[in-house]
Amino acid sequence: MSNLSDMSKPLAPIDLHNADTFANGIPQYGFAAMRDQPTLSWSEADERGDAGFWSVTRFDDLVTVSRDTETFSSAVGHIQIYDIDPDALDARASMIDLDPPVHTRLRRLVSAAFTPRHVQGYADAARHRVARCLDQLEGDGGGDWVDTVAAPIPIGVICDLMGVPEADHDYMIELSDHLVAGTSNEPLEPSAYGNTTDLRLLPFNSPAAHGMAEYARQLGEKRRAAPTDDLVSRLVEAEVDGERLTDDEFTNFFRLMIFAGNETTRSSMAHLGLQLQQFPEAFAAANADRTLVGPLADEVIRYSSPILYFRRTVTKPTELSGTELAPGDKVVMWYAAANFDATTFDDPLAFRTDRPAVPMHAAFGGGGAHFCLGASLARLEISILIEEILDRRLDLDVGSPVFVESNFVNGIEALPVTVR
Ligand code: HEM
Numbered sequence: 096m097s098n099l100s101d102m103s104k105p106l107a108p109i110d111l112h113n114a115d116t117f118a119n120g121i122p123q124y125g126f127a128a129m130r131d132q133p134t135l136s137w138s139e140a141d142e143r144g145d146a147g148f149w150s151v152t153r154f155d156d157l158v159t160v161s162r163d164t165e166t167f168s169s170a171v172g173h174i175q176i177y178d179i180d181p182d183a184l185d186a187r188a189s190m191i192d193l194d195p196p197v198h199t200r201l202r203r204l205v206s207a208a209f210t211p212r213h214v215q216g217y218a219d220a221a222r223h224r225v226a227r228c229l230d231q232l233e234g235d236g237g238g239d240w241v242d243t244v245a246a247p248i249p250i251g252v253i254c255d256l257m258g259v260p261e262a263d264h265d266y267m268i269e270l271s272d273h274l275v276a277g278t279s280n281e282p283l284e285p286s287a288y289g290n291t292t293d294l295r296l297l298p299f300n301s302p303a304a305h306g307m308a309e310y311a312r313q314l315g316e317k318r319r320a321a322p323t324d325d326l327v328s329r330l331v332e333a334e335v336d337g338e339r340l341t342d343d344e345f346t347n348f349f350r351l352m353i354f355a356g357n358e359t360t361r362s363s364m365a366h367l368g369l370q371l372q373q374f375p376e377a378f379a380a381a382n383a384d385r386t387l388v389g390p391l392a393d394e395v396i397r398y399s400s401p402i403l404y405f406r407r408t409v410t411k412p413t414e415l416s417g418t419e420l421a422p423g424d425k426v427v428m429w430y431a432a433a434n435f436d437a438t439t440f441d442d443p444l445a446f447r448t449d450r451p452a453v454p455m456h457a458a459f460g461g462g463g464a465h466f467c468l469g470a471s472l473a474r475l476e477i478s479i480l481i482e483e484i485l486d487r488r489l490d491l492d493v494g495s496p497v498f499v500e501s502n503f504v505n506g507i508e509a510l511p512v513t514v515r
Contacts, residue, residue, distance in 0.1 A: 104137035107150055111427070112141040112176060114502045121400060121505060123444070126152055126432035135418040135426070145177040148406065148425035149418060152432035154439040154457060156416050160407055160428055161461030167426060169465065170194040172408035175503065176427060179295060186296040187304075189347040191355070195464050201348070202468065204333045208256065208326060211471040217252060221476050224251045225483045233487070237513035240493070244480070245364035245507070252476055253356030253469075257349070258318065258325025266310070271357050273303030275504055304350060311349035312342065326352065358504060360473045362401035364480060365496075365507035370395060371484070372493035374446040382485045387448040392477040397456035398446055400431035401505055405460075431505060433457040490515040 109116050109125030116122055129136040135149040135156070151157050160167045170193045173179045184192070190201040207213060228244045235243070250268050251261075259267060273287070285294050288306030297304035315331045322328040330345055340348065371378060377394065381387040409424040420426065434456050435443040441450075450456075459467035467473070492513040499506030 105132045105134050107136040107138045111138050111150065111502060112145050114500045117403065117502050118498060118500065120498055121431045123435060126429065126435065130432060130436055134416055146425050148176065148427045151426060151428045154433040154436040157428045157433040157457055158461040159415065160426055162463035164194050164464050166409065166411055166413050167407035168194050168410050169407060171410060172425065174405045176406055183296045187298050187347065189351040191351055191465060198464060200335045204330065205326060206468065209468050209472060214471045214475050218475060218479065220255055221252050222479050224248050225479050229483055229487060229489065233514055240368035240510040240512045241365050241507055245361050245368065248364060248480065249360035249476060250357045253353060256326050257352060258323060258327045259314065267353055270303040270307045271354055274299045274301045274354055275358060275499060275501055275506065298350060307350045307353065308346035311346045315345055356469055359401040360476055362504060362506045363396050363399045363477055365510060366399035367395045367480065368510045368512060369493060369496055370398065370446060371491055377446050377448050380448050381481060388478050388481050390450060391448045391481055392474050393456060394446055394448060394450060395477055396458045397434045399505060400434050400458050403431045403503055403505055404429045430457045
């Protein structure tokens with residue numbers, strides 16, 4: 096562990112272990128105080144036994160950690176704030192929890208489907224989904240923005256890519272919601288979804304992870320018998336170093352793709368509903384000049400920072416922002432803090448369409464091996480949603496959001512809207 100005594104560590108001024116800290120969204124004041132500390136900020140182990148950790152809140156530090164997978168490992172310890180046993184780490188591992196070169200080999204299986212050029216091929220289908228959701232909202236005169244718009248679009252798009260039939264999309268949303276519930280303070284029913292696996296072996300300690308694995312197994316069997324051009328067919332046929340993926344590797348892959356493709360984009364789209372009301376000038380500017388739709392989509396994503404953090408484990412002695420780090424130390428990258436770093440983003444709390452493209456915000460990560468695989472897809476979906484909103488001149492009266500209770504995702508559970 097670090098050679099500083101605990102007493103001398105500059106403490107984080109907010110309780111980052113606790114989902115309540117994020118009950119109203121990103122804790123801007125707490126993160127600002129942490130960015131102002133010259134070193135990294137320390138959070139003590141909490142009473143549930145979650146390890147103590149160093150927080151990275153400045154943009155440049157986050158880029159350093161993200162790009163150095165040798166020093167800051169995703170595989171050595173868990174990438175979420177709480178520790179899990181080595182057998183649980185093994186059982187859950189998907190590419191996001193692995194380091195190169197294993198990570199690289201797995202990522203290569205799917206990366207071609209997510210290049211900016213390739214994702215353009217999904218644009219028509221995504222637009223069709225967006226239009227259907229907005230038709231329904233307008234037809235109903237309003238409703239819950241999350242249920243009607245933000246939730247169905249991303250799950251629809253990622254399920255199309257994976258080959259999950261339309262009839263099962265709601266089930267995927269339900270399972271994904273239950274996974275996030277694993278990051279709340281609420282206890283989960285261990286036997287839900289027919290689960291018999293020890294919860295500590297499941298992602299997010301959630302029985303829904305079992306439900307999703309079972310679903311993946313059945314779909315995988317169908318595709319093995321009759322392959323199509325979807326990603327599940329590709330994964331069940333794929334070979335890494337001459338060997339097929341094991342059952343667990345395949346189901347973990349499936350879970351990662353559904354969760355990552357769904358939950359994050361959905362959060363940004365949910366926040367977009369709020370931002371329409373909070374920042375009408377930005378949307379008006381993009382309406383007047385459609386070349387601003389792309390930058391606006393990125394601002395929606397920066398401002399919502401759907402993934403609050405990922406954690407890394409230090410593998411060798413190093414130093415970051417004046418903090419000595421030792422092997423085994425835990426370092427948590429707060430994307431939601433780096434995205435409001437005034438040394439990188441001019442007037443960071445302003446919502447603007449004229450931010451430079453470089454450096455890119457940190458919502459998709461700080462670059463390097465794990466940089467979000469679905470960044471181009473998320474941008475495409477959000478840009479299409481913005482375009483369709485502008486084309487329809489959708490004018491909404493937006494109510495108060497109910498935030499997801501989690502210290503891992505910056506989600507919105509419900510957002511009532513009325514069409515004016
Ligand atoms: C606004 C939407 C999204 C946000 C904010 C987001 C955010 C992130 C972040 C922060 C990471 C970790 C980056 C790192 O450790 O350096 C990540 C990784 C990942 N994302 Fe996304 N994501 C989004 C959309 C998507 C979509 C649509 C997909 C579709 C499949 C996706 C798939 C993945 C995968 C597979 C990884 C793991 C990559 C790896 O470990 O190599 N994401 N994402």
